[in-house]
Amino acid sequence: MKALLIYPDYPDTFWGFRSALKLVDKKASEPPLGLLTVAALLPADWDLKLIDIKVDALDDSDIQGADLVFISAMSIQKDSAKDVIARCRRLGVKTVAGGPLFTTCPEDFPEVDHLVLGEAEITLAPFLEDLANGAALHIYRTDRRPAIRRSPLPRYDLIDIHQYATMDLQYSRGCPFDCEFCDITSLFGHKVRTKSTSQVLRELQNFYAMGWRGTVFFVDDNFIGDKVRLKQDILPAIIEFMKARDYPFGLSTQLSINLADDPELMQLMREAGFAGVFVGIETPHEGSLAECGKVQNEGRDLLDSVARIQKAGLEVKAGFIIGFDSDPNTIFEQISQFIAASGIVTAMVGLLNAPRGTRLYQRLSREGRLRQEATGDNTDCSLNFVPKMNPSTLISGYKQVLKSIYSAGPYYDRVGSFLKKFTKAGPRRRLGRIQRKDVIGLFRSIYTLGLRGNSRRQYWRLFFETLFLRPQLFSLAMTYAVYGHHFRSVYREHL
Numbered sequence: 001m002k003a004l005l006i007y008p009d010y011p012d013t014f015w016g017f018r019s020a021l022k023l024v025d026k027k028a029s030e031p032p033l034g035l036l037t038v039a040a041l042l043p044a045d046w047d048l049k050l051i052d053i054k055v056d057a058l059d060d061s062d063i064q065g066a067d068l069v070f071i072s073a074m075s076i077q078k079d080s081a082k083d084v085i086a087r088c089r090r091l092g093v094k095t096v097a098g099g100p101l102f103t104t105c106p107e108d109f110p111e112v113d114h115l116v117l118g119e120a121e122i123t124l125a126p127f128l129e130d131l132a133n134g135a136a137l138h139i140y141r142t143d144r145r146p147a148i149r150r151s152p153l154p155r156y157d158l159i160d161i162h163q164y165a166t167m168d169l170q171y172s173r174g175c176p177f178d179c180e181f182c183d184i185t186s187l188f189g190h191k192v193r194t195k196s197t198s199q200v201l202r203e204l205q206n207f208y209a210m211g212w213r214g215t216v217f218f219v220d221d222n223f224i225g226d227k228v229r230l231k232q233d234i235l236p237a238i239i240e241f242m243k244a245r246d247y248p249f250g251l252s253t254q255l256s257i258n259l260a261d262d263p264e265l266m267q268l269m270r271e272a273g274f275a276g277v278f279v280g281i282e283t284p285h286e287g288s289l290a291e292c293g294k295v296q297n298e299g300r301d302l303l304d305s306v307a308r309i310q311k312a313g314l315e316v317k318a319g320f321i322i323g324f325d326s327d328p329n330t331i332f333e334q335i336s337q338f339i340a341a342s343g344i345v346t347a348m349v350g351l352l353n354a355p356r357g358t359r360l361y362q363r364l365s366r367e368g369r370l371r372q373e374a375t376g377d378n379t380d381c382s383l384n385f386v387p388k389m390n391p392s393t394l395i396s397g398y399k400q401v402l403k404s405i406y407s408a409g410p411y412y413d414r415v416g417s418f419l420k421k422f423t424k425a426g427p428r429r430r431l432g433r434i435q436r437k438d439v440i441g442l443f444r445s446i447y448t449l450g451l452r453g454n455s456r457r458q459y460w461r462l463f464f465e466t467l468f469l470r471p472q473l474f475s476l477a478m479t480y481a482v483y484g485h486h487f488r489s490v491y492r493e494h495l
Contacts, residue, residue, distance in 0.1 A: 001043070001068060003066060005039055007050070031159055041120055050155075068095075096114045161211075184221045216251050235268040261305075266314060276316075322335065340413075345414055345418055354370065370384065403491065412455065
């Protein structure tokens with residue numbers, strides 16, 4: 001069989017980092033890990049080709065040369081996925097679709113020939129068996145959760161890894177929490193399932209052998225869902241691996257704010273090479289936290305929790321949501337002030353949306369407040385439900401928050417404030433490891449931001465202050481400058 005695996009395009013958003021990627025000569029932020037894993041589950045004698053539309057153009061000849069087309073997508077990729085499916089039907093090539101988008105709303109895609117839903121470690125095998133026997137069904141689904149220790153080494157050989165800003169590694173699936181707006185538990189369950197230590201090390205070694213020397217992002221729903229296993233097994237093994245190879249990667253992940261309560265875990269993460277963590281803070285308003293069931297954030301000093309993580313040497317990136325029923329009219333000012341006080345530079349603020357498969361979607365459906373399907377982009381000012389706050393007030397207030405945190409003056413002030421108090425603890429690499437992409441990125445930022453940008457004065461102040469006063473943070477400072485350029489570009493173009 002000749003199989004073509006396609007990862008659809010997605011619109012430019014704050015999350016896509018399009019403007020930032022251009023400056024570092026990359027085409028996409030992350031590789032399509034789901035498709036790379038599916039590829040490893042397909043028969044070894046199949047002829048495989050993978051096209052990530054963000055990286056390479058999809059031509060009709062690519063589709064016509066395949067016996068089957070596999071498509072995986074998230075909700076934000078829905079329009080592009082529908083376009084790919086329509087092209088395949090027009091060209092007479094059968095499609096197989098899976099992943100979060102199709103698992104959540106399979107009824108929206110009757111034109112797909114075969115829907116393989118849920119986690120592929122369970123549902124793909126029976127499809128392949130029926131396909132070989134000429135009796136493949138339209139839909140395959142299961143409520144079971146596989147032990148991901150059965151999950152194979154993703155087929156990274158199918159892509160050009162150097163077109164991406166980071167490499168992805170999944171250590172666990174599932175989350176012990178159940179936030180009302182989140183669909184993770186409906187997709188992967190509450191029980192945290194983990195890979196073996198040898199699997200994690202094998203994937204890290206694969207990146208190393210392929211010549212990758214950049215960031216590796218652990219894409220877990222909540223990396224610290226099983227703290228005991230991390231501290232006793234996984235992190236000590238990663239520490240040994242990284243030390244033996246002089247810390248070839250910078251590691252990052254996403255997790256819950258209760259990391260701040262565990263100094264031992266934070267120390268181990270720094271020793272392992274973790275430099276940054278993405279945390280779902282959502283809102284500083286206690287009533288809204290209680291409303292959405294964000295129990296891990298309730299009843300704590302969120303600013304103090306962020307400060308403790310930063311003091312441990314872990315850069316905090318964070319997500320915020322506006323539009324909860326309990327949000328007061330002062331929420332816009334509260335979030336802006338919280339972000340400024342916390343020093344969180346990469347603050348991703350979105351409007352509340354209700355994706356299918358969430359408890360929020362079910363509640364709003366019962367209340368008769370749903371208007372349309374969520375786009376998957378919580379930054380495009382679309383609302384798929386009737387909010388309690390006046391919609392015009394909500395959207396205008398949201399835009400004002402984005403303007404206040406991304407405008408050059410406040411943004412550069414926040415960067416400077418963060419760098420002054422940030423503790424860069426943890427392992428240190430040998431000096432002199434400068435990569436081509438770093439040089440390219442620096443000179444492109446100088447040209448774009450320092451010579452042509454509208455915030456040249458702020459850029460050069462950050463440049464020289466960091467270079468002379470905090471040289472160990474210079475690379476991070478320049479990264480922030482590039483991020484700010486991206487945030488302002490998206491805000492200007494779309495909002």
